[in-house]
Amino acid sequence: MIPPRVAKEISVLFGPAARVTLVEDRGLSTAIVYRVETLSNWYALKRWPILMDRDRLNAIHRFQQYLSDGDKACTPRLLKWCHGETLLEAEGVYWEIAEWKSGHPVERLGQSSQTQLLNCVEAIARLHEQSRSYEALVQIAPGLKQRYEGLLHAIEPIEHKRNKFLDSISSHDQYESTKTLKEIYLRAMRVIPQVIEPLHRLSETPTVCFWVLRDVWREHLLYRGDQVVGILDFGAARIDWPGLDLARSIGTLLLDSDPRWSIAHSAYLQRRPDCQITLPDLKNVHRASVALSALQWLDWFAEGQFDWTNQSSRYWNRVLELQRQLADIEKPETSGILR
Numbered sequence: 415m416i417p418p419r420v421a422k423e424i425s426v427l428f429g430p431a432a433r434v435t436l437v438e439d440r441g442l443s444t445a446i447v448y449r450v451e452t453l454s455n456w457y458a459l460k461r462w463p464i465l466m467d468r469d470r471l472n473a474i475h476r477f478q479q480y481l482s483d484g485d486k487a488c489t490p491r492l493l494k495w496c497h498g499e500t501l502l503e504a505e506g507v508y509w510e511i512a513e514w515k516s517g518h519p520v521e522r523l524g525q526s527s528q529t530q531l532l533n534c535v536e537a538i539a540r541l542h543e544q545s546r547s548y549e550a551l552v553q554i555a556p557g558l559k560q561r562y563e564g565l566l567h568a569i570e571p572i573e574h575k576r577n578k579f580l581d582s583i584s585s586h587d588q589y590e591s592t593k594t595l596k597e598i599y600l601r602a603m604r605v606i607p608q609v610i611e612p613l614h615r616l617s618e619t620p621t622v623c624f625w626v627l628r629d630v631w632r633e634h635l636l637y638r639g640d641q642v643v644g645i646l647d648f649g650a651a652r653i654d655w656p657g658l659d660l661a662r663s664i665g666t667l668l669l670d671s672d673p674r675w676s677i678a679h680s681a682y683l684q685r686r687p688d689c690q691i692t693l694p695d696l697k698n699v700h701r702a703s704v705a706l707s708a709l710q711w712l713d714w715f716a717e718g719q720f721d722w723t724n725q726s727s728r729y730w731n732r733v734l735e736l737q738r739q740l741a742d743i744e745k746p747e748t749s750g751i752l753r
Contacts (some may be wrong), residue, residue, distance in 0.1 A: 416434065416448070419502070419504040419505075420459075420502060420504050421434075423496055424511075427493070427495070431452070434448050434451075435449045435451070445461060447461075449514060450514075455514070457513060457514050458513070460510050462509070462510070464506065466649075471501055471508055474649075474651050475500045478651075481541060484544045488642055488643060490512040490513045490514070492512045493513070495511070515643060516644075517636030517643040518636060518638075519633045520637065520667060523669065523739070524672070528674065531664070531674060531677075533637075533642045534664075535681045535682050536642075536681065537635075537645060539681075539685035539686050540685065541627075541645065545624045546656075548624065549624055551623050552622055553620055553621075554620055555623050555655035555658075558655055564709075565609070565705075569603070569606060575716045575717070576709060579716035580596060580599055583596075589725075591722055591725050594725075594733065597737065598737050599708070601743075602704075602708040605705040605743055610702075612694070613698060616655075616695060621690065622690070623653050623655055625653055626655070626656050626659045627650065627651050628650040628658050628662070629662065631662065635663065656689065660678075660679075660682055660696060661697075661699045661700040661703065664700070665700040665704070669738070671742050671743075676693055704739045704740060707736060708737075708740060711732070
């Protein structure tokens with residue numbers, strides 16, 4: 415339900431005839447998005463998760479506004495509420511409203527055309543060029559440190575909740591998901607030794623960091639034809655290693671064994687020739703992220719957040735994609751440490 419204060423502000427901004435519709439596919443975030451339709455335009459109304467604090471959201475908004483002021487901006491421009499700010503608090507949570515970006519994502523892993531891939535990389539490089547001039551620091555990248563620590567935690571010789579969960583589902587052989595989840599666990603644990611050494615090196619090496627999105631997931635990239643027209647969702651944005659955006663965006667479009675990784679990396683370097691991002695680093699961060707994501711899903715199932723027996727749920731599409739990615743990483747021609 416939209417709180418009365420938010421509904422009143424929308425009426426003042428767009429008139430009483432504005433129509434507000436819930437966007438059903440919200441992904442895993444507890445954020446809620448509505449589409450506001452007026453006679454002339456559409457807008458995106460977003461309720462942020464309750465745990466997001468005001469200072470962090472204001473920092474994200476300043477960065478987003480900076481990007482949206484640039485030439486050929488793919489990022490949505492934020493609108494101001496009646497009190498002149500881009501955040502509105504109502505009933506203990508924060509709301510924002512932004513221009514609606516019309517377009518369609520690439521629906522499945524491996525389905526992007528080469529033109530779509532290259533346009534994605536160009537859009538990310540262009541965003542990074544602009545972000546680099548906004549604020550930059552030489553530091554240990556928090557996202558790389560987080561991944562390395564996640565890998566260490568995964569191989570600690572103690573009993574984890576996911577191990578208890580996997581033991582507990584052993585008696586449920588009637589479910590096809592039992593076999594899938596066990597396979598995902600074993601494959602993820604075999605990937606970790608491949609990448610833990612290079613991730614350790616990356617996590618201890620100071621590097622140029624600036625504001626990046628950190629979650630350039632396939633559904634956050636909107637295309638019109640082959641052209642990128644929208645990059646959405648700034649909830650994870652912070653100062654970090656720009657390679658996180660690049661690894662995430664390429665890894666959400668291509669399998670690990672796809673030879674176009676090198677083409678995409680070269681295209682990024684053409685736009686940003688002075689950056690220090692190497693292809694081996696990208697691939698190792700991608701592989702670590704896939705393994706950690708798979709283990710995170712097992713933890714969510716162990717905690718009861720999702721029904722692990724229901725393979726017809728939309729969440730299982732993501733689980734099955736991770737299964738496919740892990741199997742691809744383990745191919746003889748792609749496995750092994752990249753240095």
